[in-house]
Amino acid sequence: MIPFLFITLFAASTWFIQSYYKNQLAQFKIDALNDNDISKDKYLQLIKAQSDQKLMVLSSKVGELEANIERLNMLGERIIEKSALPKEEFDFEALPASGKIESVATDDSFQSSVLLNDIENLDQHLIKKEKQLQRLEIAINNRHLLDELYISGRPVKGKGSWISSLYGTRKDPFSGKLRSHRGVDIAGPAGMPLIATAAGVVVEAGQRGGYGLMVEIQHGNGLATRYAHAIELTVKVGEIVSKGQQVAVMGSTGRSTGPHIHYEVLKNDRQVDPDYYIHRVAG
Structure with a gap:
């Protein structure tokens, strides 16, 4: 009778221990999966934050380039007005299409490609404006040189002659x-x-x-x-x-x-x- 009870108790204890550790192992696996999911979420959140930051930097760059082009346009227009050169020869009025964003879109990769394309276009606009200003400088210098070499007026300075x-x-x-x-x-x-x-x-x-x-x-x-x-x-x-x-x-x-x-x-x-x-x- 005693051996039977001992065997029964041993079997029950073994089952209980195995069941306990199985439950612990299952809980550990569940916790590990949860931790892994949390790590994945944190990683995705970090990537999203970095993407948002990159998009805002790109957007800020677009705004900066647009502001520079606008300043160059204003400078060119003022110079043309003062120099009396033909305005139609120098285009300082048109502004490039804006790609600046106020908030980050859900499709970050698409928004990034749009902004990068805008930056490339604005860069080309800046190169164009620089060449226009160089042409304007040459035209002004030539006009100034012609005016300087143009004999005119009296050879005296002041009143009373x-x-x-x-x-x-x-x-x-x-x-x-x-x-x-x-x-x-x-x-x-x-x-x-x-x-x-x-x-x-x-x-x-x-x-x-x-x-x-x-x-x-x-x-x-x-x-x-x-x-x-x-x-x-x-x-x-x-x-x-x-x-x-x-x-x-x-x-x-x-x-x-x-x-x-x-x-x-x-x-x-x-x-x-x-x-x-x-x-x-x-x-």
Whole structure:
């Protein structure tokens, strides 16, 4: 009887232990699966957060590129307005289509590809705008250079001057005889600034017979100007001068009866009437 009870108890204990450990093993597997699912969820959440962050960075980049293009457009339009260049030659009005997002879409891969495409398109727009601005800079520089080389206006700065003798035949103030006058005389107070009527290179600066103290400037295309009877010269031979720059001071040196400038315009080394150049407007 006792052995039977012992065997029965041993069998029951064994069953109980096996059942307990089976249940524990099953619970462990369930817990492990749950933990694995949680890890997967955390991993997916991390990937989603990173995707969201990348999308927002891309969206911010799109907005930055669009803002840069808009600034370039505004700059180009202002430059064209001030330069008086033909506006139709330079397109600074059109804005590229926007791909900027305010919230992240559910299909992140699709949204990313859209933004990357927008960034590529905007980059091409920036390259185009840069080339347009380079063309505009060249056009302005060429226009400025032409204006600088364009002989125009009086060779005096300030008020109080007047044309006292025109180009052509006149009575010589010293001999009283008729004599050819190869320039225009502009009288004014001594000390008045004398300015270059166009940009060029100083080829002569000093004393020259009846001209007194004189400056001669070469402007290219066979054109030159002379500024005579000065009391003082402010430039030297070889110096590059800009339009409107002072080159001398009005005086009465050389063959002169009073403070004035004898102004000549030469075309292919021959004097021509300066009146045309004095009264024309630059540009």
